Structure formats: structure tokens, C-alpha cells
Amino acid sequence: MVHRIFTWFFLLTLTISTQVHAQTSTLRVGITEVPPFVMQTEDGRWEGISIDLWREVAAGMGRDYEWVPMSFNDLLAATENGDIDVAVGALTMTADRESRFDFSHPFYQTGLSIAVPPVPEQSLLASLKALISWQFVSVILALGALLLAVGFLLWLVERRRNPEQFGGSAAEGIGSSFWWAAVTMTTVGYGDKAPVSFPGRLIALVWMFAGLIMVASFTAAITSSLTVSNLRTGIEGVGDLPGKVVATIGQTASQRYLEEQRIRYQPYPDLTTAMTSVAEGKSDAIVYDRPLMQYRNQQLGQQRLTILPGVFAEQLYALALPEDSALRAPVSQQILRVTESEDWGAIQAAYLGSE
Structure with missing residues (x-):
């Protein structure tokens, strides 16, 4: 006991x-x-x-x-x-x-969010820089060469039949033809110069129709040159991710989400590296936890990304x-x-x- x-x-x-x-x-x-x-x-x-x-x-x-x-x-x-x-x-x-x-x-x-490359602010200075870009200058040079070629061709057929408008020295005649080609292409058509020979009028007719296409193409080229630096990757939400290269962190909920959605992704060892890859153009976007990206984004300085609003996969x-x-x-x-x-x-x- x-x-x-x-x-x-x-x-x-x-x-x-x-x-x-x-x-x-x-x-x-x-x-x-x-x-x-x-x-x-x-x-x-x-x-x-x-x-x-x-x-x-x-x-x-x-x-x-x-x-x-x-x-x-x-x-x-x-x-x-x-x-x-x-x-x-x-x-x-x-x-x-x-x-x-x-x-x-x-x-x-x-929840998860998407961050895309930084979107630069549109400004007059940015537009002026775009105007002196090689893309813009190459378009101007190509257009000038085409106007010169058309003007030279018109001068060849009009210099004897129409010396009053396209005569004189070769430089004067080609200059007048260049001017005619420019005003005709822009549909301004001052009427100060016009071909009188059949070959000249045939060239004018073809150039009038071609001018409509040229003006549209030139306008599109200028617009592209001025806005190319301000374009996003085209990603505005989850539906835009398929077909893109998406950065994320390996062995995380964000990677599992991308796998489930069958979205192509590139895993990185840490968040800073993944976000930097987007800023440098190696990836189109990054998918990761919103608060973690929000905090880390403050440390990236000039490489700061644009975090799209909203969350998913809470x-x-x-x-x-x-x-x-x-x-x-x-x-x-x-x-x-x-x-x-x-x-x-x-x-x-x-x-x-x-x-």
C-alpha cells in the first residue's frame, strides 16, 4: 500500500x-x-x-x-x-x-500580384529624345531618298516638255521635282507645279495613290518612335501571362500557382534577383506575394517595377x-x-x- x-x-x-x-x-x-x-x-x-x-x-x-x-x-x-x-x-x-x-x-x-517593367513617365524631354533616336532618323532618311528618286524620275521626263517648271540646271530641275513629290505625297498640292507630258502625268497618278500609303506609314513610324519607350509588356492581369516569361521564386506558392495555370516561368533563388530580371528585360513579369514585392520594390531605386493593382490566389x-x-x-x-x-x-x- x-x-x-x-x-x-x-x-x-x-x-x-x-x-x-x-x-x-x-x-x-x-x-x-x-x-x-x-x-x-x-x-x-x-x-x-x-x-x-x-x-x-x-x-x-x-x-x-x-x-x-x-x-x-x-x-x-x-x-x-x-x-x-x-x-x-x-x-x-x-x-x-x-x-x-x-x-x-x-x-x-x-495574395499574389504581378509586377511589370517600370513605365517611364511621358514628358516633353522624353519625346524630344525619341525624335533624335536612330529609328526616327532612319525613317526620315528613307522617306527623303524615296522623294528624291520620284523627283528625279519626273525631272527626266519633264525637263524638255515642261522647262518652265522643271527646267534650268540639273540641281534646279531636280529641286523643283523634289518639291512637287513632297507636296503631292502630303496631299497639300499647292498647284504651282504640275507635269504636262503623258509619262509625267502617269508618274503623278501612281505617286498620288502611293502618297496616301506613305503618309499613313510615316505617321505610324513617328508615333511608334515617340511611344516605343513608354509601352508596357502588354500585361494588365493574369489573363495576359500565358505566352510570357514570368519570374518567380522556386518552391513557393507562386511557383505552384504558375504550374497549375500552365504558365511558363523562370525560378530565381531570391526576390531581388527575380525583380531585377524583369527590370533588365530578361523576364516579362514577376508573380509573387504582394507585400514582399511591395517592400523590396522600394529598395530597387531606378529599377523599381510597376506593381499592378489587385491580388489573386489569396x-x-x-x-x-x-x-x-x-x-x-x-x-x-x-x-x-x-x-x-x-x-x-x-x-x-x-x-x-x-x-
Whole structure:
């Protein structure tokens, strides 16, 4: 009887001791740098939306913790194996991950967005630069050569039959024919000069009809020259992505989305490299989490992209914990407390600004 009581007392003491230790031990918090949710400053401190959130959660639970920095793939494996107590970052809740470990209550709702090459502002200076571009100059030279050829041909057949209008020296006669070809092509037709011979009038008739085509082509060439630097890639939404080369980050929800939609993509190791590839014309667009692109875009300077409005393939960010973790309920409770407070909006605005 005494032995049973001693055994029961020992087990009870051991259980209480284990629970107390579990509630007072320092938590191992795995993190991976993913601005603006997890970032390391130059002096080694950690900050970001998720970092600030966890500090509030830990304070609410009265728990001490230590940061355990690691790569993204190692972070998922460590969570699944129970090597860390909680993973803090910008983890998207997916069915595949839910089968490997548990998620807390979500703290951030977002989605994927599209960023395209920067669209330069239209200005008088940009238009003047376009006017001196090689494309514009080549069109002018080609048109001038054609006018000279038509004028020379007309001068050959009119110089003897119509010396009053196309006579004189060769330079004077060709100059008059060049002038006639120009005013006829533009349909201005001052009437100061006109061919009188049958071959000359035949040339004039053909040139009148050709002039209509020439004016339309010339106008289109000028318009293209003035606006070519202001054209987008033609991507205004998800429906425009098929047939384009889309940059993204490997092993992410954005890559899975592109695969499901059968959109050709090029994976990159990090967000900066992927966005730079779009700015440099190596990719037509990038598809990735909107807040991450929004923050990183501020760091690109002259290579800043244009992030299209709206999101798709909506996502939820949450903290990750090992399966059946006792921390799941208290962590979720504290997340609800923080995200429902008035300070939560200020925390997000401090890192993301206002769109």
C-alpha cells in the first residue's frame, strides 16, 4: 500500500515538474530572413512585421525565447521534426504544409500580384529624345531618298516638255521635282507645279495613290518612335501571362500557382534577383506575394517595377508549430489579441507604408 502511494506520488511529481519546465523553458524560435516580415539590421537586431508580432505574443504568454536563424527549407524541416518550438516568418498556409506540421491562427491575409517593367513617365524631354533616336532618323532618311528618286524620275521626263517648271540646271530641275513629290505625297498640292507630258502625268497618278500609303506609314513610324519607350509588356492581369516569361521564386506558392495555370516561368533563388530580371528585360513579369514585392520594390531605386493593382490566389500567413504542439492554442489566442488591437495597423504601415 505504501509502495503504491509512493509510486503515485512520484509520477504526479514528475508530471507536474515536466509541465512546469515546459511552461518556463526558453522557446526556440526559428526564423528566416524575408523582408519586411523578418529582417536583420546592421547591428544584428531582428525586426519586421512577424518579429514584432512574435514579441507581443511571447510577452502575452510570459515566455522567454531565443532566435534560431536558418534557411527557409531548413525552417520547414526543423518545424516538422520538432527541432524548434515555433517558426516565425511569412509562411503561407497550405494543405501540404498542414499535413507536416500545425499552423497558428493566421495573422496576415494577402495574395499574389504581378509586377511589370517600370513605365517611364511621358514628358516633353522624353519625346524630344525619341525624335533624335536612330529609328526616327532612319525613317526620315528613307522617306527623303524615296522623294528624291520620284523627283528625279519626273525631272527626266519633264525637263524638255515642261522647262518652265522643271527646267534650268540639273540641281534646279531636280529641286523643283523634289518639291512637287513632297507636296503631292502630303496631299497639300499647292498647284504651282504640275507635269504636262503623258509619262509625267502617269508618274503623278501612281505617286498620288502611293502618297496616301506613305503618309499613313510615316505617321505610324513617328508615333511608334515617340511611344516605343513608354509601352508596357502588354500585361494588365493574369489573363495576359500565358505566352510570357514570368519570374518567380522556386518552391513557393507562386511557383505552384504558375504550374497549375500552365504558365511558363523562370525560378530565381531570391526576390531581388527575380525583380531585377524583369527590370533588365530578361523576364516579362514577376508573380509573387504582394507585400514582399511591395517592400523590396522600394529598395530597387531606378529599377523599381510597376506593381499592378489587385491580388489573386489569396493566401494566409501564420506561425508554424510542430504537430500537436501544446503551444498552438495559447499562441493563436495571443495572435488574435494582437491583430485585433489598434496597434496592428501601425505595425504593418511602419514596414509597408501606404499604397
